[in-house]
Amino acid sequence: MSPSGKKLTSREIRIIDENSSYLGVDRRILMENAGAEVARQIRSIEGELAGKTIVVLAGTGNNGGDAMVAARHLSTEGSKVHLILLGDPERIRTSEARANWSIINLLKLTVESRVVRDVEALAELRDVILNSDIIVDGLLGTGIRGELREPLSTAIQMINESRASVFSVDVPSGMDPDTGRSAGVNVRADYTITLHAPKPFVDVAEKEQTGRVMVRPIGAPFEAEVIAGPGDLLDCLDRVGMRSDIVVASDDEEFVEGCELASQLLDLTVHLRSPKGSEQTVDCDGHLATTEAELIKQRDRSVLVLISSGLTTEVDSAYSSMVMNHARRLGVVVYALGGCDYITDGASLKVNWIEPPLPQHSLLYGSLFTFISHFISNGSPPLTAAAAASYLVRSSAKSVGQVFSKRRYVEALRDRLAISDK
Numbered sequence: 529m530s531p532s533g534k535k536l537t538s539r540e541i542r543i544i545d546e547n548s549s550y551l552g553v554d555r556r557i558l559m560e561n562a563g564a565e566v567a568r569q570i571r572s573i574e575g576e577l578a579g580k581t582i583v584v585l586a587g588t589g590n591n592g593g594d595a596m597v598a599a600r601h602l603s604t605e606g607s608k609v610h611l612i613l614l615g616d617p618e619r620i621r622t623s624e625a626r627a628n629w630s631i632i633n634l635l636k637l638t639v640e641s642r643v644v645r646d647v648e649a650l651a652e653l654r655d656v657i658l659n660s661d662i663i664v665d666g667l668l669g670t671g672i673r674g675e676l677r678e679p680l681s682t683a684i685q686m687i688n689e690s691r692a693s694v695f696s697v698d699v700p701s702g703m704d705p706d707t708g709r710s711a712g713v714n715v716r717a718d719y720t721i722t723l724h725a726p727k728p729f730v731d732v733a734e735k736e737q738t739g740r741v742m743v744r745p746i747g748a749p750f751e752a753e754v755i756a757g758p759g760d761l762l763d764c765l766d767r768v769g770m771r772s773d774i775v776v777a778s779d780d781e782e783f784v785e786g787c788e789l790a791s792q793l794l795d796l797t798v799h800l801r802s803p804k805g806s807e808q809t810v811d812c813d814g815h816l817a818t819t820e821a822e823l824i825k826q827r828d829r830s831v832l833v834l835i836s837s838g839l840t841t842e843v844d845s846a847y848s849s850m851v852m853n854h855a856r857r858l859g860v861v862v863y864a865l866g867g868c869d870y871i872t873d874g875a876s877l878k879v880n881w882i883e884p885p886l887p888q889h890s891l892l893y894g895s896l897f898t899f900i901s902h903f904i905s906n907g908s909p910p911l912t913a914a915a916a917a918s919y920l921v922r923s924s925a926k927s928v929g930q931v932f933s934k935r936r937y938v939e940a941l942r943d944r945l946a947i948s949d950k
Contacts, residue, residue: 563597593625595666786894787857
């Protein structure tokens with residue numbers, strides 16, 4: 529369970545999954561732990577499973593992959609396990625889920641697997657679903673978008689008509705995990721096993737929809753919430769869709785060159801203006817604010833960057849507390865750039881301690897500011913925007929090596945900016 533105790537949105541969960549992999553905890557490990565935990569909770573609640581019929585309904589996303597792992601673990605209990613995949617196996621979205629689907633298809637003695645692409649094929653399994661003892665709902669997870677299509681909506685109706693004990697993985701299928709709203713129809717679960725951390729739906733959804741909600745750990749480290757990593761970058765890139773105009777206030781030619789370099793990669797327009805002060809911040813319109821008065825006008829969409837070369841590369845709790853207090857006092861996101869990067873809105877904290885500190889190079893700072901500005905102007909929260917830029921620039925600079933090369937730096941940036949295409 530998340531030590532922070534926060535309720536995490538679907539976007540935050542995706543960031544954590546990506547950052548867990550960055551920290552060395554592969555997503556396939558998280559999926560294995562998730563499915564094993566679901567099976568463990570079913571055993572604990574249902575008791576002896578031998579002779580019982582268990583139907584596992586899996587979608588083509590990671591929620592379905594979790595359910596497939598649960599099916600494998602439950603298949604050792606002497607029960608009759610049916611795994612029903614709703615959707616095209618060729619369209620299973622992640623390598624982790626595809627790997628577990630391949631395993632399920634090799635379990636010829638303990639799991640009966642079927643593929644259902646339409647309502648007609650689902651109708652053939654109606655009696656199996658309605659007369660089962662236990663149903664594992666792994667159809668849809670935290671990535672639900674819009675109204676449900678067939679055969680998903682009919683499958684959910686069958687689940688709700690059954691006499692089985694219904695266990696939903698992470699969130700009842702058809703329910704938005706962030707709002708608790710239904711996408712037309714949703715599973716009425718007896719138990720919801722939500723993974724890693726509670727989701728916002730637990731505060732708003734009716735008990736008759738979710739049943740008993742259990743929050744279970746899956747091995748994602750707390751550091752995955754705190755690290756400024758590729759998950760933050762992926763989240764920002766997913767929001768990008770609007771062209772930005774970046775206004776730069778600096779008389780440092782290398783800083784301006786860094787802004788222009790980043791802008792070329794992002795297809796932005798850079799405008800120059802005369803500097804009015806020494807503090808460097810980024811506001812929501814892609815401007816670099818230079819006075820505290822200008823900063824406060826844009827406090828909801830600003831990042832105050834404090835540059836220091838004397839900070840340790842070890843995470844310092846006293847320093848992080850000081851930066852958080854500074855952010856609370858000003859009412860803005862503060863980014864303390866140095867040995868470790870500390871980024872905070874006063875309540876949440878992001879730290880970059882894996883990548884080496886940025887060299888004292890104005891070109892790097894210029895590109896850093898431009899990325900922050902662009903992400904904010906496209907709707908990313910300032911905290912996430914700054915964390916994404918920190919990872920992007922620091923990891924790219926690291927790949928260049930000891931002797932700085934602008935060409936290699938640009939190539940590294942381009943590789944990382946392509947993460948959303950992979």
